Structure formats: structure tokens, C-alpha cells
Amino acid sequence: MTMYDCFLEIAFEAELDTKEDPELLEISSRICNENLSTRATAITELRKMIFDRGECEPRRTDDEYLLRFLRCKDFIVPRAHRLLVRYCRFREDHPHLYQDVDLWSLMKVGNIYECCLHDKPGVGRLSIVRLGKYDTTEIAVEDLLRTALVVMEIGLRQPKNQVLGGTIIVDLEGLSLKQISTLTPSIAYQIVSILGGATPARLNSLHLINYTWLLNTFFYIFKKFIPQNAWDRIHFHGSDLKSLHKIVDLECLPARYGGTCNSVVSVSKWLQKIKKYRDGNFDREMKELGYLIKE
Incomplete structure (x- = not known):
């Protein structure tokens, strides 16, 4: 196996890595407005909004899952909630x-x-x-x-x-x-x-x-x-x-x-x-x- 093939295998294996890298969190603070000191509060607020409004029934509401919606919407909780609602409705409308x-x-x-x-x-x-x-x-x-x-x-x-x-x-x-x-x-x-x-x-x-x-x-x-x-x-x-x-x-x-x-x-x-x-x-x-x- 060549060095290039070895690099590709490492890259492929990394495709399934779901661990958070401390260096990535520093980048996320710039790109996604993520703040470790307030992240848990944002997740809790989003989860409460899901249950209070009842506009969707996501298959998961754990921290790790909700985090992807918050990151996508720069930790603006109402926008993350609207995206989650659209995601759930899209899945309901297109099960095929x-x-x-x-x-x-x-x-x-x-x-x-x-x-x-x-x-x-x-x-x-x-x-x-x-x-x-x-x-x-x-x-x-x-x-x-x-x-x-x-x-x-x-x-x-x-x-x-x-x-x-x-x-x-x-x-x-x-x-x-x-x-x-x-x-x-x-x-x-x-x-x-x-x-x-x-x-x-x-x-x-x-x-x-x-x-x-x-x-x-x-x-x-x-x-x-x-x-x-x-x-x-x-x-x-x-x-x-x-x-x-x-x-x-x-x-x-x-x-x-x-x-x-x-x-x-x-x-x-x-x-x-x-x-x-x-x-x-x-x-x-x-x-x-x-x-x-x-x-």
C-alpha cells in the first residue's frame, strides 16, 4: 500500500469519528457562534421550545443531536427550532x-x-x-x-x-x-x-x-x-x-x-x-x- 493509499484509509476511517475535537470547538466559536459556557443553556432552551410548541416530534432530543441544528443556525435558538420543524416535516412528507x-x-x-x-x-x-x-x-x-x-x-x-x-x-x-x-x-x-x-x-x-x-x-x-x-x-x-x-x-x-x-x-x-x-x-x-x- 502506498503512502497515498494509507492516507485515504485514515481519512475514510475518520469519516465515522463522532468525537468532538477541542481545536474544532475554537473554530466553531468563529463560524457557528458557539460558546461552551452557554451551549448547554441553548440546548435546553431548544429542547423546551420543541416540547412547548409541539410543532414537530423529532426522533431524538439528546444534546448531541440538537447541537447540529444550533450549529447550523449560529446558535439562534428560534431559527434552529424552525429548521428542525422543516426537517421533521420533510421526512414525514417524503418517506420514500x-x-x-x-x-x-x-x-x-x-x-x-x-x-x-x-x-x-x-x-x-x-x-x-x-x-x-x-x-x-x-x-x-x-x-x-x-x-x-x-x-x-x-x-x-x-x-x-x-x-x-x-x-x-x-x-x-x-x-x-x-x-x-x-x-x-x-x-x-x-x-x-x-x-x-x-x-x-x-x-x-x-x-x-x-x-x-x-x-x-x-x-x-x-x-x-x-x-x-x-x-x-x-x-x-x-x-x-x-x-x-x-x-x-x-x-x-x-x-x-x-x-x-x-x-x-x-x-x-x-x-x-x-x-x-x-x-x-x-x-x-x-x-x-x-x-x-x-x-
């Missing part, structure tokens, strides 16, 4: 995305989704969606949604991802009318919800690359579901990615996009390694979410 879904079967999505295992403040986890690679005859659009949701759920078990958030690149190269036709308004709503509208995922920025005016109709489907306060985090780039390089650190971008990150993995490989390194707690949590965990 997780209920009895065979977790490991989502490896079939292959390299439509990729991620760069080089997380740093300002970028966080860089995820890439290559819609032009989506074969509509082989993969159902619902499986794309299921995969995005499960990547989010697994990723948010890790405190690092709760704090650093993520950056998303949607590569539109090769996107066809046949592929666009599967992206109905209902599917568009679910995508926007998974990307942060109804999940405790901190979105640093979203980049559509290889974008042309011919794709305006494609984007119009999504436009009405995107909150006004999210627009300053959405960026459009053509085939010249110099504008992307001004926002996303080259260390976090794969060579394909002019970067230097070589720890780029497909969702298929990522799930293979999650399966390899998972433990009993992981299996229990995913089953509680509704997923099937088959050997």
Missing part, C-alpha cells in the same frame, strides 16, 4: 427517500456524486454532482435524491462537518434534455430541501459550472424554491473556471477543475469504506432513520 431503503444499494450511483476529502474552513466538505453522468435508463432520479440524503445524514454525524459545512459544485457538462426532463418541480423542491432548506447542513456556497443560457429553463425549475437569503451563496460559471478559483481554494478542487486535491472519491467508493469501517452505533442510528443495513 429513506424508509426501507437499502443503504448499500446506493453504491450503484457510482461517480455521479463525488467528494474531496480535504476539509478546511470556508469550504468544508466539497461535494461534486456530475449531472451529465446521470444515465436515466440505469438510475432512477429518486435514487439520486436518496443518495444525496444519506450522504448528508452520514456526514452530519461528524462534528467537523456540522461546523465547517460544505461547498457544492454542480457540473452541467453534457446535460441533456432527457436528463433535464426528470427534474420536475417536485424533484427540484426535494433537492433544494436536502441541500439545506430542510436539513441542518451549512452551505458555504453552491457553484453551477459549465453553465450556458440554454440551461436557463433548467435552473428556472429550482429558482422558486430557493430562499432569497441564499442567493449570495449561489454562483454561475461557464467553462472558464477562473471565477470558481477566486471563491474555492485550489487545495479543495480536483485537477479536473484546475485544483490540486487528489483525494477525490466517488460516492460508490465512499459508501464501500463506510460499510467497512462502520460500527454498531452507526448501524443503530441508520436503522432508526429507517434505512436497511444488509451485510
Whole structure:
């Protein structure tokens, strides 16, 4: 095994680490407005708000779980509560995305989704969606949604991802009318919800690359579901990615996009390694979410 392979194995194993790092808490104070001296009070206030208002019935109300919602909303308790309500309602309205879904079967999505295992403040986890690679005859659009949701759920078990958030690149190269036709308004709503509208995922920025005016109709489907306060985090780039390089650190971008990150993995490989390194707690949590965990 090469040094690079060793590094990747360590990185994959770390994907299931749910312990808090003291250094991360210092970063969280800057990014998420987290304060150790008042954190317990905020969690207690959020828990009380859940029970007093009765607008949702979350599957968990323990400190560790509620913390991800507070971090996502900069420890502003009412905003964290509204997000939790949206999250619970989204799950209630779309059980087909997780209920009895065979977790490991989502490896079939292959390299439509990729991620760069080089997380740093300002970028966080860089995820890439290559819609032009989506074969509509082989993969159902619902499986794309299921995969995005499960990547989010697994990723948010890790405190690092709760704090650093993520950056998303949607590569539109090769996107066809046949592929666009599967992206109905209902599917568009679910995508926007998974990307942060109804999940405790901190979105640093979203980049559509290889974008042309011919794709305006494609984007119009999504436009009405995107909150006004999210627009300053959405960026459009053509085939010249110099504008992307001004926002996303080259260390976090794969060579394909002019970067230097070589720890780029497909969702298929990522799930293979999650399966390899998972433990009993992981299996229990995913089953509680509704997923099937088959050997």
C-alpha cells in the first residue's frame, strides 16, 4: 500500500469519528457562534421550545443531536427550532427517500456524486454532482435524491462537518434534455430541501459550472424554491473556471477543475469504506432513520 493509499484509509476511517475535537470547538466559536459556557443553556432552551410548541416530534432530543441544528443556525435558538420543524416535516412528507431503503444499494450511483476529502474552513466538505453522468435508463432520479440524503445524514454525524459545512459544485457538462426532463418541480423542491432548506447542513456556497443560457429553463425549475437569503451563496460559471478559483481554494478542487486535491472519491467508493469501517452505533442510528443495513 502506498503512502497515498494509507492516507485515504485514515481519512475514510475518520469519516465515522463522532468525537468532538477541542481545536474544532475554537473554530466553531468563529463560524457557528458557539460558546461552551452557554451551549448547554441553548440546548435546553431548544429542547423546551420543541416540547412547548409541539410543532414537530423529532426522533431524538439528546444534546448531541440538537447541537447540529444550533450549529447550523449560529446558535439562534428560534431559527434552529424552525429548521428542525422543516426537517421533521420533510421526512414525514417524503418517506420514500429513506424508509426501507437499502443503504448499500446506493453504491450503484457510482461517480455521479463525488467528494474531496480535504476539509478546511470556508469550504468544508466539497461535494461534486456530475449531472451529465446521470444515465436515466440505469438510475432512477429518486435514487439520486436518496443518495444525496444519506450522504448528508452520514456526514452530519461528524462534528467537523456540522461546523465547517460544505461547498457544492454542480457540473452541467453534457446535460441533456432527457436528463433535464426528470427534474420536475417536485424533484427540484426535494433537492433544494436536502441541500439545506430542510436539513441542518451549512452551505458555504453552491457553484453551477459549465453553465450556458440554454440551461436557463433548467435552473428556472429550482429558482422558486430557493430562499432569497441564499442567493449570495449561489454562483454561475461557464467553462472558464477562473471565477470558481477566486471563491474555492485550489487545495479543495480536483485537477479536473484546475485544483490540486487528489483525494477525490466517488460516492460508490465512499459508501464501500463506510460499510467497512462502520460500527454498531452507526448501524443503530441508520436503522432508526429507517434505512436497511444488509451485510
